[in-house]
Amino acid sequence: MSLRTLSDIKLPVDKSEKELFVLASKKLGKKPAYFAIKKKSLDARDKDNLRFVYTVEFSDTPVKKEEIPLEKLPAGKVPQKPVLVVGSGPAGLFCALRLLERGIRPIVIERGAPVEERERKIDTFIATGALDENTNVQFGEGGAGTFSDGKLNTQTHSKWNKEVLQTFVRFGAPEEILWLNKPHIGSDNLKKVVKNMREYIVKEGGQVRFHTRLEDIRIQNGELVSATVNGESVEVSALVLAVGHSARDTFEKLLARGVKASQKDFAVGVRIEHLQEKISFAQYGKNYPLLPAADYKLVSHADERAVFTFCMCPGGFVMPATSEKEGVVTNGMSNYARDGVNANSALIAQVSRADFNSDSPLAGIEFQRKIERSAFTAGGGNYCAPVQRVEDFLAGKTSDKFGSVRATYGAGTRFCDLRAVLPDGVTTALKKAIADMDSRMKGFADGDALLTGAETRTSSPLRIERDETLQSPTATGLYPCGEGAGYAGGITSAATDGLRVAEAIFARFYEK
Template identity: 70%
Template sequence: MSLRTLSDVKLSLDQSESTLLSIAEKKLGRKAAYFAIKKKSLDARDKNNIKYIYTIEFSAVPQAQPQTTYEKLSKEKMPKSNVLVVGSGPAGLFCALRLLEHGITPIVVERGAPVEEREKDIQTFCTHHVLDENSNIQFGEGGAGTFSDGKLNTQTHSPLNREVLQTFVKFGAPQEILWLSKPHIGSDNLKKVVKNMREYILQQGGKVLFHTRLTDIQTADGQVTEVTLQTKTKTQESMEKMPVSAVVLAIGHSARDTFEMLLGKGVPMRQKDFAVGTRIEHLQSKIGLAQYGKAYTQLPPADYKLVSHASERAAFTFCMCPGGYVMPSASEEYGLVTNGMSNYARDGLNANSALIAQVTRADFDSDSPLAGVEFQRKLERAAYVAGGGNYTAPVQLVGDFLQDKESGGFGEVLPTYAAGTTFADLRVVLPAPVTQALKIAILDMDRKLKGFAASDAILTAVETRTSSPVRIERDENCQSIGVKGIYPCGEGAGYAGGITSSAADGIRVATAVYKTFAQG
């Protein structure tokens, strides 16, 4: 009997998922030899009748799982020297994994620390305000996404997205990400997953070099031939020149020194629009009540995604973290940056999200490809000063922000930013057009989500690293249009936004590297 699919299967909150198997077997008229949930979403449009909606797949006969194999390079086609993957975020890790499938053994270099050491460095920063510029929320094994919520939903419809989810499960992510409409791994699980990926790369003959930063490239006849790597730990420092046949730039959106070096070496890049603003925190219970009504206690922590076009400058929420924490995310001295994080359980008291407004090239001070970097840096330094100059974050209650007055005390909502907070007028941090756009957006969003404009909700500044401020230009073969053998990749290069799309682009670039050598 063939495989059958049943969509739009509704279960009330009181019904167990085991009911789904009974439904499938009733349709079959016999025991199911194969059963799987393919999709699960929540319909909360009617707060008095909230339902889970499922798509299920089942059959009376066992179903073999398809096995994918990849063409491998022949010995004659193998690269003559090293294939370097710069960065161990999702783009870099998934690129390295796919290169291995094609028989290409990569060297992954990561300026930051292994995830175990990185976690200690972040704790030191939160407690003692001592910043390691190469091991922090932005840099280190797993990339910036490791200390986020591990959200895997994406606006892209790449056929690679399913493969990305399956790979995460293979390396230890919860299996439910394969069917949830809003999948997330959780920061606590993601740390284990990226460590498992690293160990697999090593087992397969690849190399992973931590505390190692790309500082220079050499070219000949328009082709990259050599790189300079700086290895710097807390106790020693060394430089190494390495011959290369290909360099994948999965460097992340905060690798400003690398952007500058590449631009100086003639690697074409251009400005890119992004968004800036603050983190906003509410009590998670209030968000749950607003989204689900009294049934919220029976449901997973509620999220939201809001957009406002009430002013000339679009504003929106981004990277919403139910039951999460606002994280100290600086990667440069004298600069302050926020981000959000949730663990898998999402069991913190507060909900937080970026509340940001669009900025475009018209907002920048110059035509330089790095003008967006300088725009970010200016805001981060203003936030650092407003917070007191020691990485404590400037905060303001929403009610006071709307009235242009400095706050004097917290209400029900208490800040989760681990390095401490200081009350400040956020107008000294944010550009006036952004401030105005956020004010209008808060009131507009409150009409869509009751309580969003609660007077005691907390704004923490400043959120600047929402996406890369540059795009490193590449051709249809994923190679730099200026230097052959260089493959811009992932979010930092301007070709992805978030974990899933970055991982998918890593796979895409690895395939392009393989094809380049195969066609030799």
């Protein structure tokens, strides 16, 4: 079997994908026995001639792809005490899946609820303001990304990126994520995928325990010996700390126990919403019914503080994403169809040690919390979010009505001046960036575009140190993992970090 690739096949966007095979066969001078799309991207540079560009794989003989199973840990080397995976986000789930493949049966503990119950609790929070601090948009089965757009593109070049996509497909994600250059699953699909993963872990002999929180750890002579879980002490042979960037109580406890951590830069700002049809028009030149809702990614250096758009959700909704009482936090999600009226994106400015006024590794958390509380107050103290039209933000006045863009933040909004929420330096940088970004994407500074505050949970504000064996240098057996520990910045990179940590645990016991 010899698999070959053919690249740069261009298909006008109004043509059916069925024509791809015809086009490729023409180029090859014959019909291949095996044919599959490997990559698909949109070339929108020439607005009068938008085309999809494909790379395909083909072979003259039929192809049967066989998977070689990974070597399992010999029975005599399997650890006797539990390997505890804390957190069921992408880092924890992919770590657990790989541990099972390697012959280690993990116990996954998750402070929040399973996904069905989680969905109900989030709906209740949106409707009534009754926040469950263990089950919300940050916490619960599937982690922070469950109520997201499920974008899977990553800046990292991990050797496991492809495997992560294949695994998502294996558990129910749309197959096209394997070849689209900007793959996304959609929140509706993600909920099914994480549930399928959980059921598989249990079927294969692992455990998944919900409403189960890591409360404390005990380190003896530089080694992690036990964990306190829902008030009970459990001896462990390894603990994967995949708690996400919002597990503030867990970070505080671990640091108090001597786990080494340091500050990390992150970014804060607002969510910006536009009419999706205007974004699609700006990106495509006209509205093509067959094209997906357009996205964008913008960076501005108009101020000394870099500003960028992040986690852009075409046809999406702004989500109430706090996990703490008396805080208002925004984030964004879309369903697979991305068919909402508005496009939203984080618009955030870089912040660092100079902004925190403290050397404590926890200083970034305090900085976030202060902004989240200001947003809560500005929103009226009932989890409504403060909003302002872009025109009014630039003029420094409180809005008194929506223009063409209405808020999608489900928990309610209140007009305010976002200067009351954000630090001055951030406000200044955002103002300059809006004008600057408009010069690159017409309409970004549309006066009716809507800003909702506050976007603070963009990445972890600290890094839990780990050495070359991926263990904490102050607690052997403790494996900081994923976004919360500072080693990932999204779903895919968190998942690959989960795989990396599982392999490190396997190697440790294999060599023992």
